[in-house]
Amino acid sequence: MSKPEWRCWPWLSWSVVAATLIGCQSMVASGLNRPLLAVLLPMGHRDAALRQDFLQGFRLGQSSVEACGESFPPVAWHGLNSSEAPEAQLMPSSELKLLVAPPSADLRTFAALAVERDLTVLLPFQRGQSLDTLRGLEGRERLWPLVPSQQEDLKAMVAAAMEAGWGRAMVVEAPSALESTSSKGFVELFQAAGGIVESYEAEPVQRVDPSNDRRLQRFKDDMAWSWVPTVVVADAPDGPLSQQLRAEQQQGRFGGGAPRTPNWIWLTEAEGLQDAPEVPWQQLGLRHPARGDAWSDFQENFQQHTGAAPSLLAGAGFDTARLLALADAAPLQLSDDGTNDAMGWLDPDQEAVPICEAFDQRRRGERLRLQAVASDSRFRAGQAPSGQAIAGLIE
Numbered sequence: 001m002s003k004p005e006w007r008c009w010p011w012l013s014w015s016v017v018a019a020t021l022i023g024c025q026s027m028v029a030s031g032l033n034r035p036l037l038a039v040l041l042p043m044g045h046r047d048a049a050l051r052q053d054f055l056q057g058f059r060l061g062q063s064s065v066e067a068c069g070e071s072f073p074p075v076a077w078h079g080l081n082s083s084e085a086p087e088a089q090l091m092p093s094s095e096l097k098l099l100v101a102p103p104s105a106d107l108r109t110f111a112a113l114a115v116e117r118d119l120t121v122l123l124p125f126q127r128g129q130s131l132d133t134l135r136g137l138e139g140r141e142r143l144w145p146l147v148p149s150q151q152e153d154l155k156a157m158v159a160a161a162m163e164a165g166w167g168r169a170m171v172v173e174a175p176s177a178l179e180s181t182s183s184k185g186f187v188e189l190f191q192a193a194g195g196i197v198e199s200y201e202a203e204p205v206q207r208v209d210p211s212n213d214r215r216l217q218r219f220k221d222d223m224a225w226s227w228v229p230t231v232v233v234a235d236a237p238d239g240p241l242s243q244q245l246r247a248e249q250q251q252g253r254f255g256g257g258a259p260r261t262p263n264w265i266w267l268t269e270a271e272g273l274q275d276a277p278e279v280p281w282q283q284l285g286l287r288h289p290a291r292g293d294a295w296s297d298f299q300e301n302f303q304q305h306t307g308a309a310p311s312l313l314a315g316a317g318f319d320t321a322r323l324l325a326l327a328d329a330a331p332l333q334l335s336d337d338g339t340n341d342a343m344g345w346l347d348p349d350q351e352a353v354p355i356c357e358a359f360d361q362r363r364r365g366e367r368l369r370l371q372a373v374a375s376d377s378r379f380r381a382g383q384a385p386s387g388q389a390i391a392g393l394i395e
Contacts, residue, residue, distance in 0.1 A: 035074040036332075036342075037324050039100040040086055041217075043079035050313065052190065054124065056306055057314030060298070061321025072321075073328035086113055098327050098342040100124060103313065111139030120342035122146060122323065124316040130183060140382035141335075144343050146323075147316050147374045148387040151185060152290035154267075158388035160266055160284055164393065166230045167247055168196045169265065170223060173234030175242035179267040180207075183234045187268060190232075193215045198228050205234070210241045220254055225356045227256035232265040237276045267392075271311065276394055283394040290387030291315060291374055293352075298373040315374035322355055322370060323379075329362045331341035332348055346370070348357055348378035348385075 042050055062072050079090040080102055086109065090096065091139045096119065099116045101110050102123035115138070123145045131149050161167070171187055173180040183205040187197050197204045198223045208219045222229065235242040248254035255262040261279040266273055266285035272287045287314050298318060302310040326345070333344035347367035354371055361368040369377055373387035 008097045011363040028330030035076050036095060036097045036328060037073060037100075038076040038078060038080050038090065038096055038098070040080045040089065041321075042102040043081050053311045053313040054084055054103070054271040054320075056302070057310060057319075058321045059317075060301060060305065061318035062325075064318075064355050065325040068233060068263075068359055070329070070359060073231045074187055075324065080278040084229050085336060086110065089118075091116070097332055097340050098122065098324065100324070101126075104128065104130070108136060109145065110252055111143055112136050114142035115139040118339050120144065122343075124320045124322060125313050126384070137382075142381065143291065144379055144381055145317055146372075146379065146388075147312060147384070148290035148376075149384040151189075152291075152387055153286050153389045153391070154182060154189050156188050156290070157267075157284070157286055158186065158193050159239060159264065160391040160393075161190070161230070162193050162195065164263075164282075164284060165267055166263055166265065166284065167194060167196065168228060169230035169232050169264075170207050170244075171232040171234070172219060172226045172241070173205055173267075174239055175207050175209055177201065177208050177235040177239055177241070179234040179236065179239075182267045183232075186232060188236075198226050200226075208241060209245045214380050216244065220248065223262065225256045226302060227255075229261055230263045231255065232267065234267045236268055236272055237266070244278070246255065249281065250279065273394060284354075285391060286395050287390040287392055290389035292372045292376055292387055294371050299331070312374055319370075319372045319374050319377075326355075326370065343379065344380065346379050348380055352377050 041054070065072050076096070080086060080089055086101070090099070096117070099114075099119050100122045101124070105123060105126065107126070107130050110121050113119065119142065121143050123143055125147055126145050127147055127150045131145065134143065169190070171183055173183045187204045191197060195290060206219055206222070208215055210216055231245075233242050233245070245254055249258045252258045261281055261285065263282045264285065266276070268285060270286040270288050276283065276285070291312060295315065298315060299310055302308075302314060327342050331347070333341045335341040335344065345362060345367055347369055350367065350369040352369045352371040353361065357372045358368050371377060375387045378385045
């Protein structure tokens with residue numbers, strides 16, 4: 001079977017993807033074809049939305065490749081549960097050279113796998129604290145993050161807070177909230193920008209379980225005594241802590257000057273703030289996460305095809321598909337130590353070029369920088385790209 005005829009791609013319906021996975025993997029197992037490229041999709045029972053976002057973006061990325069008159073390369077698709085080791089899903093093969101890890105992958109596991117199997121690994125959605133481990137991680141030169149770190153979002157939020165004159169704040173987090181993972185990073189950036197973080201405890205971030213009446217009252221007392229004009233809330237708008245504090249402030253029982261003050265800064269993702277309730281005080285948060293200059297065109301295309309606004313993960317799927325196609329468009333390069341360098345043709349210092357021009361440059365053996373939607377496209381091994389995040393007052 002010739003390469004253009006052997007096609008395994010994800011469609012928008014997950015049921016079709018599942019059937020495609022079975023078909024593709026059976027073809028790989030039969031030895032008819034062993035593709036250079038493989039994608040690991042998260043298969044946990046709560047991962048359906050993640051899969052859909054990624055695959056919708058991936059399909060549009062594939063379409064942009066085909067619009068250049070190019071055939072999309074064969075890709076082996078594998079499902080991976082969070083408890084499974086990735087090597088259990090990958091057939092032993094010396095031909096597999098480029099692997100796409102699932103979102104929020106265990107970097108140590110994939111770095112070890114990359115070294116052992118001589119692979120390059122794309123990290124389409126790695127944004128959190130795990131990126132800090134890359135600096136000293138053996139095998140980091142084989143790991144390629146594709147989206148900006150959450151630090152870029154926090155920097156935008158700090159800048160917006162300082163511009164608004166909110167330079168003195170108290171930080172509170174709900175112990176179980178996802179937002180609590182951003183508290184420390186926000187404090188460090190806020191203080192570096194000249195902000196003052198008040199705390200009546202040894203740590204700058206005060207952890208408050210809203211079900212603990214004594215702990216909640218202590219925090220309310222601290223806010224009242226200090227007259228801190230701003231509170232940074234590490235909880236979702238519908239989380240138990242934020243709901244409790246919001247109700248207290250609306251009734252004049254939280255902070256000095258309630259209900260008009262204190263101001264609130266949310267450490268919630270932009271999508272989570274879309275339904276934030278209206279309140280008498282000012283609120284500040286992320287309007288959109290760090291992303292690339294080509295986002296607006298991608299967003300329009302995505303909405304035309306799906307009727308919904310894209311997530312950053314969808315943008316990462318779009319960029320992933322295009323990078324896979326370009327990697328397969330010409331022979332892979334070798335690194336200085338003689339191992340494969342499937343992304344060695346990328347050059348973050350070049351001017352970004354459209355996808356069709358990128359194919360021409362790739363086949364001429366030139367290094368290039370591809371226009372990306374989820375980042376500034378300055379891809380480097382072991383280092384997250386950047387992008388432009390916007391934060392401001394919630395209207």
